Amino acid sequence: MQYENLALHTDKYQINMMYAHWKHGTDQHRAVFEAFFRKLPFGNGYAVFAGLQRIVEYIRGLQFDERAIRYLSEQEERYDPEFLEALRSFRFRGNLYAMREGTLAFPEEPLIRAEGSIFETQLIETAVLNFMNFQTLITTKASRIKGVSPDDVFFEFGSRRAQEADAAIWGARAAYIAGFDATSNLLAGMMFGIPTKGTHAHSWVQDHHTEEEAFLQYAEALPNQVTLLVDTYNTLKSGVPNAIKVAKAMEARGRRMSAIRLDSGDLAYQSIKAREMLDRAGLDYVKIVASSDLDEHTILNLKSQGARIDLWGVGTQLITAADQPSLGGVYKIVAKEEDGALVPTIKISGNPEKITTPGLKEVYRLFDRETGKAIADYIALQGEEDVVRGEPLKLFDPIHPYLGKLAERYDAVSLLQPIFRAGKQVYELPTSEEIRAYHQQQIATLWPEYLRKLNPEKYRVNLSERAWSLKREMIEKYKM
Numbered sequence: 001m002q003y004e005n006l007a008l009h010t011d012k013y014q015i016n017m018m019y020a021h022w023k024h025g026t027d028q029h030r031a032v033f034e035a036f037f038r039k040l041p042f043g044n045g046y047a048v049f050a051g052l053q054r055i056v057e058y059i060r061g062l063q064f065d066e067r068a069i070r071y072l073s074e075q076e077e078r079y080d081p082e083f084l085e086a087l088r089s090f091r092f093r094g095n096l097y098a099m100r101e102g103t104l105a106f107p108e109e110p111l112i113r114a115e116g117s118i119f120e121t122q123l124i125e126t127a128v129l130n131f132m133n134f135q136t137l138i139t140t141k142a143s144r145i146k147g148v149s150p151d152d153v154f155f156e157f158g159s160r161r162a163q164e165a166d167a168a169i170w171g172a173r174a175a176y177i178a179g180f181d182a183t184s185n186l187l188a189g190m191m192f193g194i195p196t197k198g199t200h201a202h203s204w205v206q207d208h209h210t211e212e213e214a215f216l217q218y219a220e221a222l223p224n225q226v227t228l229l230v231d232t233y234n235t236l237k238s239g240v241p242n243a244i245k246v247a248k249a250m251e252a253r254g255r256r257m258s259a260i261r262l263d264s265g266d267l268a269y270q271s272i273k274a275r276e277m278l279d280r281a282g283l284d285y286v287k288i289v290a291s292s293d294l295d296e297h298t299i300l301n302l303k304s305q306g307a308r309i310d311l312w313g314v315g316t317q318l319i320t321a322a323d324q325p326s327l328g329g330v331y332k333i334v335a336k337e338e339d340g341a342l343v344p345t346i347k348i349s350g351n352p353e354k355i356t357t358p359g360l361k362e363v364y365r366l367f368d369r370e371t372g373k374a375i376a377d378y379i380a381l382q383g384e385e386d387v388v389r390g391e392p393l394k395l396f397d398p399i400h401p402y403l404g405k406l407a408e409r410y411d412a413v414s415l416l417q418p419i420f421r422a423g424k425q426v427y428e429l430p431t432s433e434e435i436r437a438y439h440q441q442q443i444a445t446l447w448p449e450y451l452r453k454l455n456p457e458k459y460r461v462n463l464s465e466r467a468w469s470l471k472r473e474m475i476e477k478y479k480m
């Protein structure tokens, strides 16, 4: 069953709340929501915001078609037909602000802000979080993996093990924007302009009388891109010697073999031995690819063992974010309309981490003027001018006030970009290549202590004094 319209890609409770608002005539009241996450995934020092392209495409196409309307009319809620008529003419006419994809993001700061009628801002919650949570998670994982060895080449090989097709395709894009060099998924390659790479499977070797014959036939058919999988029978006794024979035969015809691929066993030992064998045969240009359930830990470990691997094929662990399957991003209302004006709103919780931060906020990244490195992220209420003017700022952590710091010679960059204004797209989506380059620049703005894989330093995200005062006053007001 092929059906592309995503209007019903929402939780039923959104439609129920929209309906109740419509019944009470409050559906056009204004509201502001922010999307953020509370905890960094994988123990990493930063996350990488992604998902915006899909969100933009979703919002642009957001329209209830006949089939969706008919389906809604059959629900046990028995929605009033006039409500369904209102849905028929529904279009997103609000404002949307978001970080650029590839931006480094930290807990508790808004990555997206949606402003508009409660009707439209409520509807988009599910899809926005769905796209943001998955893509940010995989992009973060990929950035973390690439960060282990930024000069090596990384291929994304995860499609076959991904949680279905969308995850494979958008996951391949996530890997690329985070710094991977290519994907094996051709559809992702075509859709997003990502370079594609492919070697061959064990089946190719098994499907021939001998390994040597398999290698020769492959090299003959695809002479420009020969990477031979050498572990089907015995890597060092048969796979590598056969690959060397074929490489020599190719040389005789003026061709060069690209690489061999190791896919099982002790990858450190085998890559060291294979490198020696290749070099001894005068094949120092033949590279070594490794795959086999790799992640940042195994890659780091292999490097520390002196593995001679140049290219890494990473699948399952990346595409499924195996060690943490969800980002846990949330979408919370921060302001609502009361008597014609927008007023801040708060959610109180017994768990202090779950108390929301009220009011419309901007996020600024403060960069040290001398070093160009990021000092902190500063969350201010909309309209606060001191940060925009570059005035000295008292950075303080309300939970640990003794960790105060004065920011003086900084440049403040506002991280939330206008994407839609009054329903009109005002942001031109960058190419995958541009996002990838931008992400590398972002990485260069963090000191190494935030980038390390194990126990990274916590990056400072602070509220302005006004944002903090508003929060404190509202907590007081609702205190039982």
Ligand SMILES: Nc1ncnc2c1ncn2[C@@H]1O[C@H](COP(=O)(O)OP(=O)(O)OP(=O)(O)O)[C@@H](O)[C@H]1O
Residues within 6 Å of the ligand: 263, 264, 265, 266, 267, 268, 269, 291, 292, 293, 294, 298, 301, 302, 305
């Ligand atoms: N030298 C090494 N140090 C640490 N981890 C390694 C080393 N060599 C391989 N590994 C990792 O160990 C795991 C080996 O997995 P496993 O034993 O299940 O399969 P395999 O050797 O690849 O064989 P097969 O795929 O045929 O089952 C993989 O995650 C691989 O990346």
Ligand SMILES: O=P(O)(O)OC[C@H]1O[C@H](OP(=O)(O)OP(=O)(O)O)[C@H](O)[C@@H]1O
Residues within 6 Å of the ligand: 157, 158, 160, 161, 200, 201, 202, 203, 263, 291, 292, 293, 294, 313, 314, 315, 316, 317
């Ligand atoms: O291990 P991952 O990180 O998920 O990387 C992708 C894996 O997919 C392939 O194996 P598979 O056994 O599916 O096919 P094959 O017959 O080509 O080895 C490939 O050989 C890798 O081992």
Ligand SMILES: O=C(O)c1cccnc1
Residues within 6 Å of the ligand: 157, 158, 184, 197, 198, 199, 200, 291, 313, 315
């Ligand atoms: O091209 C490859 O080597 C490849 C592609 C997908 C999965 N595993 C390996």
